[in-house]
Amino acid sequence: MKARKLLMIPGPIEFEPEVIQAMAIPTTSHVAPDFVESFGHALDMMKEVWLSPSGQPFVVAGSGTLAMDMAAANLVEPGDRVLVISTGYFGERYANLLARYTDQVDVLRASRGEQVSPEQIEAYLKEKDYKLMTFTHVDTSTAVLMDPRPIGELGKKYGVLTVLDGVCSVAGEEMKQDEWGIDVAFTASQKAIGVPPGLALLMASPRAMDVWKNRIKPVANYYADWENWLPIMEAYANRKPAYFGTPAVNLILALETSLRIILEEGMDQRFNRHRKIGRAFRAAMKAAGLDMIPASEDSAANTLSAPFYPEGIAAGDFLAAASAEGVILAGGLLADIKPRYFRVGHMGATTRNDLLATVGAIESALQKNGYDLKPGACLQSAQQAYDAS
Numbered sequence: 001m002k003a004r005k006l007l008m009i010p011g012p013i014e015f016e017p018e019v020i021q022a023m024a025i026p027t028t029s030h031v032a033p034d035f036v037e038s039f040g041h042a043l044d045m046m047k048e049v050w051l052s053p054s055g056q057p058f059v060v061a062g063s064g065t066l067a068m069d070m071a072a073a074n075l076v077e078p079g080d081r082v083l084v085i086s087t088g089y090f091g092e093r094y095a096n097l098l099a100r101y102t103d104q105v106d107v108l109r110a111s112r113g114e115q116v117s118p119e120q121i122e123a124y125l126k127e128k129d130y131k132l133m134t135f136t137h138v139d140t141s142t143a144v145l146m147d148p149r150p151i152g153e154l155g156k157k158y159g160v161l162t163v164l165d166g167v168c169s170v171a172g173e174e175m176k177q178d179e180w181g182i183d184v185a186f187t188a189s190q191k192a193i194g195v196p197p198g199l200a201l202l203m204a205s206p207r208a209m210d211v212w213k214n215r216i217k218p219v220a221n222y223y224a225d226w227e228n229w230l231p232i233m234e235a236y237a238n239r240k241p242a243y244f245g246t247p248a249v250n251l252i253l254a255l256e257t258s259l260r261i262i263l264e265e266g267m268d269q270r271f272n273r274h275r276k277i278g279r280a281f282r283a284a285m286k287a288a289g290l291d292m293i294p295a296s297e298d299s300a301a302n303t304l305s306a307p308f309y310p311e312g313i314a315a316g317d318f319l320a321a322a323s324a325e326g327v328i329l330a331g332g333l334l335a336d337i338k339p340r341y342f343r344v345g346h347m348g349a350t351t352r353n354d355l356l357a358t359v360g361a362i363e364s365a366l367q368k369n370g371y372d373l374k375p376g377a378c379l380q381s382a383q384q385a386y387d388a389s
């Protein structure tokens with residue numbers, strides 16, 4: 001019997017066996033020719049996955065929060081005005097983080113489950129002279145999806161840098177950085193990129209690099225300073241070794257493997273697979289009669305979902321029952337409604353089988369907690385929605 005449970009949380013996710021195998025080698029020197037080639041290859045492939053041929057990639061050991069910090073530290077100077085477009089927990093985190101670099105942080109908050117409209121954003125941009133705005137492509141606390149396209153356009157129109165927190169979206173939700181005019185897009189290895197936790201991955205546009213080069217004051221954050229990392233990234237891209245901080249050698253080998261698998265699938269196919277899985281999962285929850293945090297299909301992410309429990313079901317009991325069925329799910333994250341909802345990650349390597357196993361486990365967990373449900377109803381909806389799209 002397979003003892004391992006299916007990990008269906010919004011990161012870390014289920015990884016491709018080949019990615020895990022790529023890490024399981026004796027660690028080489030970070031200047032060994034083989035490793036230099038792998039690192040350079042990973043940097044090249046990042047540009048294809050981000051759809052950003054003109055971008056400057058950065059790969060630094062750390063979590064997604066370091067990627068957030070890196071964008072802020074390098075692009076924001078004291079007194080700069082910045083706008084945070086918040087659709088949940090990670091928007092609030094970005095506002096707190098940015099306040100370390102400037103005292104001019106405005107937050108434009110969506111009502112829970114809603115998107116922020118381009119009109120609302122434009123009203124802010126007309127009002128004040130912002131240097132930069134951030135938004136969360138998929139907020140992992142609410143499963144709300146934002147469309148980056150109009151934000152990229154507004155950024156161009158008003159000369160405001162656009163920073164996309166893609167920690168729960170890059171390589172899962174459609175994102176074409178260059179075409180859509182996004183200046184910075186970042187993620188972390190453990191989410192839809194499909195590599196164990198430990199890497200911050202960021203792509204900066206030529207416009208963002210120019211703004212950084214023309215800074216007045218030096219970057220206050222030593223570890224995040226592009227001054228330290230840019231020569232390293234340029235060296236490895238040119239297949240030359242360089243040193244600032246020791247790279248996470250084994251994780252970078254895993255990254256190379258995962259990016260190769262992603263590109264073999266093809267970006268459009270991958271975005272489509274995520275759409276299909278997202279749609280099918282939402283159909284299953286609808287069949288179960290569960291409400292979701294996102295207010296509509298349009299505002300619902302495809303990389304994770306956030307359903308409310310039915311009345312009377314306790315979070316701990318439900319999650320334990322799902323785990324007993326072999327599927328690990330995540331609890332709520334928004335402080336004010338934490339015990340009222342759960343989160344299911346369905347990004348990265350997730351297959352139709354994983355989807356059905358997860359829906360089946362949720363169905364059983366609901367039934368075991370006394371919820372009246374026709375056995376197989378959710379599974380049937382998931383299957384139909386998946387196979388129809």
Ligand SMILES: *Cc1c(COP(=O)(O)O)cnc(C)c1O
Binds near residue numbers: 063064065139166
């Ligand atoms: C996970 C996540 C983060 C933070 O990443 P860590 O690796 O946990 O530091 C930031 N933003 C979003 C949207 C996330 O999903």
